[in-house]
Amino acid sequence: MRAPGTPAADQGQAKAREVLAALDRLLATVPAETLRNTAQALGLTLPAPAPAPAPPVAAPAPEAPPPKPEPDQTQLNNERVLAAEDAAKQALAAARAADARATAAAESAAAAQAAAEKAAGEALEAAKQAAQEAREQAAAAKAAQQGGGLGDRSRVA
Incomplete structure (x- = not known):
């Protein structure tokens, strides 16, 4: 067992946070109805869904110069x-x-x-x-x- 505060424990916690974040990203791609049906089939109760965050206001895209055409290899x-x-x-x-x-x-x-x-x-x-x-x-x-x-x-x- 790793002692808390050691470099190995810190690395383990960082890895666990990384895995949890990846799972959150994966769950975000699954439709809510599929999650409810799966939870009911397993006999689990899902917590009430959190209110959806307001969509971020998109800043206007900066004017980018038009992309340069790819040069002709023969030329x-x-x-x-x-x-x-x-x-x-x-x-x-x-x-x-x-x-x-x-x-x-x-x-x-x-x-x-x-x-x-x-x-x-x-x-x-x-x-x-x-x-x-x-x-x-x-x-x-x-x-x-x-x-x-x-x-x-x-x-x-």
């Missing part, structure tokens, strides 16, 4: 197809633009590489020429040094 599908085609065209245009930019960048990189190779070749030639001139100057200086030294030795000898 929706056609619109979706058109939107998908448009998106595909935009994606293709963007891809072509990106390809053009990539091609231009590749051409620019190739031109820069060719210019760098040309500059490197020219720098190498200039370095070779400078080295050759330096060797020639060194040889001339050495020859001048040796030539002056022989003249002194010949005087000594």
Whole structure:
């Protein structure tokens, strides 16, 4: 047995109220004469019927906007197809633009590489020429040094 005031007792009472309310709703659908006949057959006496409550005054329904017609599925599908085609065209245009930019960048990189190779070749030639001139100057200086030294030795000898 559940102790009163416990959560389980509260849940049980709530469930009982729920069942009684459902029975009341069910009995409300049964005609009064059927209830009297059933009570007499069972030997029960029914309490006097309670006065019927006054019907509620219906408030005027608010003006609702007319319902929107259901969209035609074929039309929706056609619109979706058109939107998908448009998106595909935009994606293709963007891809072509990106390809053009990539091609231009590749051409620019190739031109820069060719210019760098040309500059490197020219720098190498200039370095070779400078080295050759330096060797020639060194040889001339050495020859001048040796030539002056022989003249002194010949005087000594």
